[in-house]
Amino acid sequence: MRVTGWAVLALVSACQASGQAALPPVVAKAPHPTRCLLTTPDPRAGAAARVRLGRDLERYLERQPGRVVYAAHDLATGVRLGHGEHQHDMITASGAKVDILTALLLRRARLDAGERDLASRMIRESDNSAADALWGRVGAGDGMSRFYRRVGLRETVPGPSRFWGGTLTSPADRLRLLKVLVNGSKGLGTADRDLVLGLMGRVQRDQSWGVSAAARQGERVALKNGWTPRPFIHNTWAVTSYGRILGPGRDLLLSVQTDRQPGEGAGIETIEGLARMIGRRLADLSPLRTRPCAATP
Secondary structure, three states: OOOOOOHHHHHHHHHHHHOOOOOOOOOOOOOOOOOOEEEEEEEHHHHHHHHHHHHHHHHHHHHOOOEEEEEEOOOOOEEEEEEEEOOEEEHHHHHHHHHHHHHHHHHHHOOHHHHHHHHHHHHOOOOOHHHHHHHHHOOHHHHEEEEEEHHHHOOOOOOOOOOOOOOOHHHHHHHHHHHHHHHOOEEEOOHHHHHHHHHOOOOOOOOOOOOHHHHOOOOOEEEEEEEEEOOOOOOOOEEEEEEEEEEEEEEEEEEEEEEEOOOOOHHHHHHHEEEEHHHHHHHHHEEEEEEEOOOOO
């Protein structure tokens, strides 16, 4: 209720006449005007942060064993990063299991109960027997070659014969596959994409390592990892991880592939160190600055 000066005087006079103590005068204060602020991108600060991150990533990779290549694309901000992202002779191992399921979904109007069970075990548990069964149902190497042409994975070659784990690919093609799952493709409906990404988001806890290290608190991760010994290549390992990290202001697609690693653990450590560095500093590459709005004449 607004109290005018005349109302205050009348109230004071009435109180004095009745012998009651006079109330203190009420002073109405005008609210502070809202300050106008303008938020805009700061490309200069972003470019400087990108140079620093690129230098630190390069130094990190120089200290790691074997070969390490990666590609990153934040769909929310458009930021891209990469090193050797078109190196297309990197073995996928179990990373190819997402390819198999996506190819199957493009071939079938719907999966039967048995195929859905196989798909779940293949992605969530990384079950090799389930992958063997579905590899045959997509037409093995020939069927997968048709799938790769259809979705534009030009740097991926299926493994020979029944050896789906020998599929060769590049980090750039891993991101292309993720974009098919995120954005869609002709013949691949929303329910199909939700199925694949949903399974990738519920992998067994002991298989949730890798690019998940890029996630901030509360962000959602959907990933698939691959790991295999390479006894004929100096008794080393190939270890890979790719996936999607989704959170406020972020929709990061990230693929890190390694080979010639001294062991599985070394490969995992390398992937997670790289992913963690990118995840912590990604926001610095698209900073915002806030300044007062221009005064109106």
